[in-house]
Amino acid sequence: MGVVTPGFQGRARSGNPRLPPGQYLAEDFPVLSAGPTPRVRTETWEFTVTTETGEKHAWSWSELTALPSEKFTVDIHCVTQWSKLDTRWRGVPVDTLVGGLDTAADYVMAHSYGGYTTNLPLADLLDGQAWIVYEYGGKPLTPEHGGPARLLVPHLYFWKSAKWVRGLELKTRDEPGFWENVGYHDYGDPWREQRYQGD
Amino acid sequence: MARTAVSGRLAWRVARLAEFRDETPTARTLVFDLPGWPGHLAGQHVDVRLTAADGYRAQRSYSLAAPADGDRIELTVQRVADGEVSEHLTGPYAIGDPVEIRGPVGGWFVWRPADLEPVLLVAGGSGIVPLMAMVRAHRAAGVRTPFKLIYSLRTPAELYYAEELRTPVAGLDVTYVYTREQPEGRDEIPRRINVATLNTAAWPAEFGATCFICGPTGFVETVADILVALGHDPHRIRTERFGPSRD
Numbered sequence: 238m239g240v241v242t243p244g245f246q247g248r249a250r251s252g253n254p255r256l257p258p259g260q261y262l263a264e265d266f267p268v269l270s271a272g273p274t275p276r277v278r279t280e281t282w283e284f285t286v287t288t289e290t291g292e293k294h295a296w297s298w299s300e301l302t303a304l305p306s307e308k309f310t311v312d313i314h315c316v317t318q319w320s321k322l323d324t325r326w327r328g329v330p331v332d333t334l335v336g337g338l339d340t341a342a343d344y345v346m347a348h349s350y351g352g353y354t355t356n357l358p359l360a361d362l363l364d365g366q367a368w369i370v371y372e373y374g375g376k377p378l379t380p381e382h383g384g385p386a387r388l389l390v391p392h393l394y395f396w397k398s399a400k401w402v403r404g405l406e407l408k409t410r411d412e413p414g415f416w417e418n419v420g421y422h423d424y425g426d427p428w429r430e431q432r433y434q435g436d
Numbered sequence: 437m438a439r440t441a442v443s444g445r446l447a448w449r450v451a452r453l454a455e456f457r458d459e460t461p462t463a464r465t466l467v468f469d470l471p472g473w474p475g476h477l478a479g480q481h482v483d484v485r486l487t488a489a490d491g492y493r494a495q496r497s498y499s500l501a502a503p504a505d506g507d508r509i510e511l512t513v514q515r516v517a518d519g520e521v522s523e524h525l526t527g528p529y530a531i532g533d534p535v536e537i538r539g540p541v542g543g544w545f546v547w548r549p550a551d552l553e554p555v556l557l558v559a560g561g562s563g564i565v566p567l568m569a570m571v572r573a574h575r576a577a578g579v580r581t582p583f584k585l586i587y588s589l590r591t592p593a594e595l596y597y598a599e600e601l602r603t604p605v606a607g608l609d610v611t612y613v614y615t616r617e618q619p620e621g622r623d624e625i626p627r628r629i630n631v632a633t634l635n636t637a638a639w640p641a642e643f644g645a646t647c648f649i650c651g652p653t654g655f656v657e658t659v660a661d662i663l664v665a666l667g668h669d670p671h672r673i674r675t676e677r678f679g680p681s682r683d
């Protein structure tokens with residue numbers, strides 16, 4: 238136990254088993270990002286997957302949205318301590334985009350319009366664990382929340398769910414992305430409170 | 437290795453309250469003694485952790501309000517109604533009481549005295565805190581980098597660092613925007629920051645200024661969108677969003 242601050246009691250604990258440690262329930266949907274919100278037009282939007290050998294696969298907006306999509310409901314957890322339960326999304330599973338590729342990569346760097354990057358193990362994006370989503374709550378995803386499309390990896394802290402995603406780069410080596418480079422955790426498991434490097 | 441250095445740097449340390457100053461009826465600057473502090477850059481933040489007698493812990497982020505100064509650091513905390521941590525830190529928390537602090541965190545929303553581009557700071561409410569650290573770092577370094585600060589607040593009573601900001605500093609130009617109530621004698625209608633404000637009070641886009649915007653989400657979104665619309669390079673616009681998530 239850490240050093241006790243006299244008189245501090247804290248709030249009544251929620252005891253909600255769906256809340257990871259240190260998280261509170263948000264009713265609204267806070268917005269956090271490192272810079273201005275890019276406005277990306279679907280007419281020129283393109284999503285690419287690049288393998289470690291440089292082989293590139295690209296989808297236009299109409300091609301991506303023509304792929305079989307899934308509607309699903311998940312909880313999301315932001316490193317700034319809010320969590321939101323039962324959020325509803327629609328998108329294309331990453332399996333559909335990456336599954337058939339010939340790759341030996343273990344890692345992925347997600348790239349966004351606007352320059353943001355974040356790194357993840359490839360295994361965390363497969364087997365129905367991650368999607369490229371374009372609808373939230375039954376409506377097109379708004380620019381503040383990463384529209385037209387964002388990566389969604391609900392089992393990791395939300396900074397891994399890159400907004401305005403434009404591509405996935407498969408890599409044989411793990412390299413830090415934007416926040417990981419300034420001290421955030423490489424993996425970011427909310428249940429283990431992996432906020433910063435060394436957690 | 438680098439990794440070990442970072443995890444060491446982010447160890448929790450015990451800090452004790454050395455001094456405090458009330459900025460407004462609802463905001464307090466806390467000065468901590470923090471032995472072994474490694475130093476930090478203006479714009480970085482720390483995590484503060486409080487532990488209750490039964491072992492319960494709560495942790496929140498707070499921006500560093502002043503540049504590095506040995507083993508002392510300053511935070512300014514705005515009391516949030518019903519806020520678990522801010523109510524304690526602006527209320528019962530007393531001189532000599534411990535908290536745990538780790539950091540510094542964040543390497544993006546920072547200003548270094550060696551940066552030569554002009555700087556635009558846009559603060560909404562308590563978003564002034566990390567920007568004030570930059571203003572103070574700028575003054576302490578005695579560099580000529582031109583700074584402009586646009587500070588949006590509801591009423592004159594909510595001004596933080598009032599005396600210090602009132603003292604003119606060469607190279608720092610401050611514009612206040614009051615959204616609900618103007619100071620006495622100022623003959624303008626209270627309003628929010630808009631295109632006209634930024635057109636007049638910010639650097640022209642061609643100057644290639646680095647822009648730091650900090651405040652509640654809606655504020656940051658609006659200001660960043662306007663700056664982009666006025667031609668500022670999105671890559672030079674850095675944002676930090678905090679304050680209650682409900683605007």
Ligand SMILES: Cc1cc2nc3c(=O)[nH]c(=O)nc-3n(C[C@H](O)[C@H](O)[C@H](O)COP(=O)(O)OP(=O)(O)OC[C@H]3O[C@@H](n4cnc5c(N)ncnc54)[C@H](O)[C@@H]3O)c2cc1C
Pocket residue numbers: 248251261262317481496497498499500512513514515516517518519520521522523562565566676677678679680681
């Ligand atoms: C990078 C960064 C820098 C920051 N810098 C500063 C700074 O310099 N100064 C500053 O004053 N603040 C700063 N903040 C905000 C700060 O971290 C806290 O969010 C703020 O002090 C409120 O914390 P709190 O514990 O008092 O309130 P909380 O208890 O977290 O409450 C905040 C709001 O969330 C809701 N809420 C939270 N927990 C619960 C719950 N369990 N049940 C129901 N509702 C809940 C409440 O409705 C309340 O309105 C910063 C935040 C970040 C991310």
